[in-house]
Amino acid sequence: MSFFTNQLKVWFSQSHRPLPWKGEKDAYLIWLSEIILQQTRVEQGLPYFERFRERFPTVHDLANAPEDTIMKTWEGLGYYSRARNLHAAAKYIVHTLKGKFPSTYEGIRALKGVGPYTAAAIASFAYELPYAVVDGNVFRVLSRFWGIQTPIDSTEGKKQFANLADRALQASSLAPSQHNQAMMDFGAIHCKPKAPLCSHCPLNGQCAAFQNKKVDQLPVKSKKIKKKNRYFHYLVVNAGPQVMLRKRTEKDIWRNLYEFPVLEWPEAKASEQEIRRSAPWEACIGDRPARIEQISPPQQQTLTHQKIQAVFWEIHLEDEPPSISELAPYILADRKNLSNFAFPKIIDWYLGDNSLYLKLV
DNA sequence: AAGTCGGGGGA
């Protein structure tokens, strides 16, 4: 264990990557960065971190903001439950904890959206508490160096790697924050998933995977994911300067984001008749005279567990639109205000590609 | 224990 920690320390002293939250001691900002970086590459999350820090400098700013504003700031980053949980936790900190960020592992772990990894990261970075982080990088480094083939996504594996990570932290002469940073930086920069830099690795002398030529086989993951196909037919209902929208409130993808009235259909192909007879058409248009035109081709978006194909139908009402009250849960939004709504990527693609922001009827 | 939740980047 001491060979591992000592070599890691040497490597870290000359190779760590500079990031804006390194050395940060404001627990709020550390928490913010860790939530943003869950399952997200540093390069992808960085601009979001800067944006959030600017718009919400303190936990009070975040707690007091409308959720739609937070969702809009999060737009495009994915895994939107992180944003919802971030808001809920901010309100909890302000209203229940009187604005004081929790300073124990258990207290931090109790925040919505904070699991074992994030709690350990905040506890060590903000308070130098001795909790070892175990993220994707750490799984990889540990499984390779010790040649552990237990699947990292199994209950047994999580326990085993957590124990190993704790022992490494105990053995390290670095402070908890520095040791944790070193483990993750080493995994990200040197012990990479593909094409790791084994030939000049300071750990290769005792790395089980390297000695046995099994670097490319570790770590082991057991679960496989199946993707479902889904077909969305979006009704882009234009009523003068306004367009119809809805908020996705159901328990499904993109919860609390906005989209056009949608018909989910068994296939990407649908006739104009089928669109005109659909439930969203009935709710948004009814018997009113309307022109309809399909935008081609269908747009694709791949999520973790499903592949979405979206067809956009542009619809123009000849007369007055339905009143707001009979339209609920749909809403009418001015086109010039569309930039205030948070949309899934596929809707954003349509808005950008078709310049709906700029179209003036 | 298994399923669900985004989006982007690299090979």
Place this chain on the structure above:
DNA sequence: TCCCCAGACTT
């Protein structure tokens, strides 16, 4: 295409 990314929550 497939895999992975400073994972967590729900069922």
